Amino acid sequence: MKFTTQQLTLMGMLIALNVAVGGIVHAIKLPIFLDAIGTIVAALVMGLAPGIVVGIASFLIAAAVLNPVYVWFIGTQAVIAVFVYLFASRFSAFKSIGRVIPTGIALGIIAGVVSAPVIVLVFGGVAGSGRDLITAGLISTGQQVYKAVILSGAASEPVDKLLQTLAAFYVLKSLPKKVLGQFRNAVLEKNGFL
Numbered sequence: 744m745k746f747t748t749q750q751l752t753l754m755g756m757l758i759a760l761n762v763a764v765g766g767i768v769h770a771i772k773l774p775i776f777l778d779a780i781g782t783i784v785a786a787l788v789m790g791l792a793p794g795i796v797v798g799i800a801s802f803l804i805a806a807a808v809l810n811p812v813y814v815w816f817i818g819t820q821a822v823i824a825v826f827v828y829l830f831a832s833r834f835s836a837f838k839s840i841g842r843v844i845p846t847g848i849a850l851g852i853i854a855g856v857v858s859a860p861v862i863v864l865v866f867g868g869v870a871g872s873g874r875d876l877i878t879a880g881l882i883s884t885g886q887q888v889y890k891a892v893i894l895s896g897a898a899s900e901p902v903d904k905l906l907q908t909l910a911a912f913y914v915l916k917s918l919p920k921k922v923l924g925q926f927r928n929a930v931l932e933k934n935g936f937l
Contacts, residue, residue, distance in 0.1 A: 757781030855896030
């Protein structure tokens with residue numbers, strides 16, 4: 744992989760965005776994450792490889808400066824980048840709000856399914872996020888740990904990823920075409936950002 748200086752600069756900014764917003768949400772223990780907006784933007788603006796790099800680098804840095812738990816979810820960040828890139832390139836999933844909404848919900852379901860085994864097998868159902876309150880409540884009602892993790896993910900992940908895809912959509916829609924034109928690619932054009 745060879746990235747231009749322009750791409751590396753944008754990737755650094757998007758990594759910082761993921762870590763900063765995700766760190767704030769983690770600190771106040773919301774049942775959402777908001778830690779992949781930069782990953783989504785990177786996949787749309789620069790492509791699959793930069794999206795994956797931004798997602799993985801974000802979580803490696805977050806693991807070092809915020810909470811070691813993040814390192815276990817780098818696979819989820821990679822899946823987010825792949826999903827966003829494939830849906831945007833094949834189905835123009837970011838062309839309109841009407842397309843972004845189901846895309847965000849579907850992304851949440853996928854991210855929840857990918858993260859659940861890690862939460863159960865590595866952390867015993869509790870990974871230190873605000874979502875743990877939902878999981879604990881479900882376990883207290885007699886649910887098995889895995890089922891409680893899946894159900895808490897089903898409750899929080901679609902909302903979280905919907906908010907993140909909407910944020911990415913509005914960020915890209917608000918940028919001047921001249922700025923996005925520096926990263927011209929088929930995904931930006933197909934989704935109406937250029």
